[in-house]
Amino acid sequence: MKRNRPNKKRITQNNMSSNNDNNNRMAMPRIGFGTFFSDENNMKKIKNAIDESFEIGYNAYDCAEMYQSTKAVGERIGTKPRELLWITSKLIGIPNDTDDNYTILKKRVEDHLEQLGGLKYVDLLLIHFPGEKKIDLGGAPEKVKEDATFQWFDENIDQGWKNMVRLRKDGLCRNIGISNFYQKHLDRLLKCPSVDITKEENNMPFANEIYVDPTHPEFNFVEYMQSLKIKVIAYRSLAFLPVIQMASQMGDVTYSKLDALKEEEGHKSIHETIIKWLISRDIYVLVKSTSKDHLSANYSAVADTDDATKAMNYDKQIFGPSEMVLMCGGTDEYADVFKSISLEKE
Numbered sequence: 410m411k412r413n414r415p416n417k418k419r420i421t422q423n424n425m426s427s428n429n430d431n432n433n434r435m436a437m438p439r440i441g442f443g444t445f446f447s448d449e450n451n452m453k454k455i456k457n458a459i460d461e462s463f464e465i466g467y468n469a470y471d472c473a474e475m476y477q478s479t480k481a482v483g484e485r486i487g488t489k490p491r492e493l494l495w496i497t498s499k500l501i502g503i504p505n506d507t508d509d510n511y512t513i514l515k516k517r518v519e520d521h522l523e524q525l526g527g528l529k530y531v532d533l534l535l536i537h538f539p540g541e542k543k544i545d546l547g548g549a550p551e552k553v554k555e556d557a558t559f560q561w562f563d564e565n566i567d568q569g570w571k572n573m574v575r576l577r578k579d580g581l582c583r584n585i586g587i588s589n590f591y592q593k594h595l596d597r598l599l600k601c602p603s604v605d606i607t608k609e610e611n612n613m614p615f616a617n618e619i620y621v622d623p624t625h626p627e628f629n630f631v632e633y634m635q636s637l638k639i640k641v642i643a644y645r646s647l648a649f650l651p652v653i654q655m656a657s658q659m660g661d662v663t664y665s666k667l668d669a670l671k672e673e674e675g676h677k678s679i680h681e682t683i684i685k686w687l688i689s690r691d692i693y694v695l696v697k698s699t700s701k702d703h704l705s706a707n708y709s710a711v712a713d714t715d716d717a718t719k720a721m722n723y724d725k726q727i728f729g730p731s732e733m734v735l736m737c738g739g740t741d742e743y744a745d746v747f748k749s750i751s752l753e754k755e
């Protein structure tokens with residue numbers, strides 16, 4: 410089988426400690442290629458983008474059990490040297506299978522790994538969202554809100570996290586984590602019997618993958634997680650930039666403030682500014698693109714940041730909620746749902 414060879418230095422952070430990282434081979438790369446593609450008819454384009462990204466230097470790929478691109482992505486990552494890759498994937502909902510049914514869950518994960526190019530393990534396995542597997546994350550956000558109750562979460566997370574720990578011990582993943590968990594979800598997770606912060610193998614989540622963009626900066630929550638040594642992975646950080654720009658024509662100031670910061674920092678684009686803003690906050694970044702130029706530019710934005718946590722001087726007021734951007738549809742509605750559930754009073 411033909412194997413692609415990397416031609417550039419790959420971005421990793423080998424000096425960073427982690428919570429339950431039993432993978433001493435590679436630390437999580439700063440930038441990951443997002444594989445959430447909904448266009449089933451364009452798998453050729455996706456496969457090309459995977460190959461091109463790898464040639465540019467990417468080696469981290471963010472996948473999910475529910476992504477329609479899984480098979481196409483698996484076909485391409487399966488041709489790359491496994492030891493050079495960092496693969497993250499996400500299980501649909503909380504895996505609350507009973508102890509007696511654990512083998513069913515294990516088989517489900519093994520089948521997913523098979524689809525992902527016949528992998529033996531993923532580097533990071535996440536719970537995709539704090540709710541039941543049957544919840545349709547592509548459906549109406551109102552329905553997701555109705556179904557993803559905190560009560561159900563509270564009753565099922567102990568078993569769900571116990572299973573995640575077991576999957577890691579069984580070698581199907583190197584690290585375990587969460588996605589779309591907000592403050593109340595996380596605080597409850599940390600009370601699971603399988604988590605013990607006093608032990609070396611504390612079973613804390615390695616990372617939380619959440620929605621972070623200019624109008625959802627999550628300053629406090631990100632700092633809180635980082636204080637617990639939970640890595641923060643940002644998704645959809647660029648996706649709503651066209652909406653933010655559109656809102657500027659209606660008087661919203663977010664875009665012009667971002668543009669001014671771009672000029673001050675001497676960046677080539679606002680995309681670069683956003684990526685560097687995240688890195689400067691010690692956040693890990695996911696970006697998706699099918700354009701070779703964009704893939705290269707995004708990768709360079711990270712590679713150019715010689716000190717990944719280098720401070721960027723900016724006025725925090727640039728970032729934050731905007732009514733107008735929200736009105737124009739510039740938000741991830743599912744993330745908003747999970748956040749609102751976390752904010753509900755008991």
Ligand SMILES: NC(=O)c1ccc[n+]([C@@H]2O[C@H](COP(=O)([O-])OP(=O)(O)OC[C@H]3O[C@@H](n4cnc5c(N)ncnc54)[C@H](OP(=O)(O)O)[C@@H]3O)[C@@H](O)[C@H]2O)c1
Nearest residue numbers: 443444445471644645646647648680695696697698699703
């Ligand atoms: N955990 C979760 O629940 C969750 C939810 C959503 C997403 N995710 C993950 O996060 C990944 C990223 O999110 P996303 O795919 O929604 O959005 P994104 O990566 O934030 O934005 C993608 C859009 O930005 C454009 N773009 C990228 N780089 C650009 C550049 N340098 N200049 C101009 N335009 C640029 C792309 O267009 P071009 O193709 O033209 O470049 C595309 O339209 C997903 O693929 C998925 O892996 C996770």
